Amino acid sequence: MAQDSTEIRKKLFRSPMVEGDRLADNSxxxxxxxRLHxxxxxxxxxxxxxxxxHEQRLKQLRQxxxxxxxxxxRYQPVDKLIGLQ
Structure with a gap:
C-alpha cells in the first residue's frame, strides 16, 4: 500500500514533457x-x-x-595417352 502511494506521488510530481521525452528516448x-543486436x-x-x-567442401575435396x-x-598416364611420353 505504501509503495502504491509512493508511485502515485512520483507520477503526480513528474512533468509530462519530461516523462514523454524520456519514454521516446528510451524507446x-x-x-x-x-537492431544492432x-x-x-x-x-x-x-x-x-x-x-x-567451407570445411565441408574441403572435406569432400580431400575425400x-x-x-x-x-x-x-588403374589408368595409364594422360601424357602417355596423348603421345607426350
Whole structure:
C-alpha cells in the first residue's frame, strides 16, 4: 500500500514533457540496440555457416583426392595417352 502511494506521488510530481521525452528516448535507444543486436547475431550466424560450408567442401575435396590416389594405378598416364611420353 505504501509503495502504491509512493508511485502515485512520483507520477503526480513528474512533468509530462519530461516523462514523454524520456519514454521516446528510451524507446528509440531500445529500438537501436535491438537492431544492432539482430545485425550482430545475423553476421555471426552468416560467418559460422560460411565457415561450416567451407570445411565441408574441403572435406569432400580431400575425400575425392584420396579416391583418385587409390584409383590412380588403374589408368595409364594422360601424357602417355596423348603421345607426350
Amino acid at each position: 528509440t535507444s531500445m529500438n537501436l540496440m535491438t 539482430i545485425e550482430h547475431d545475423m553476421e555471426h550466424v552468416y560467418k559460422t555457416v560460411n565457415r561450416d560450408m 575425392k583426392l584420396k579416391t583418385l590416389e587409390e584409383d590412380d594405378w
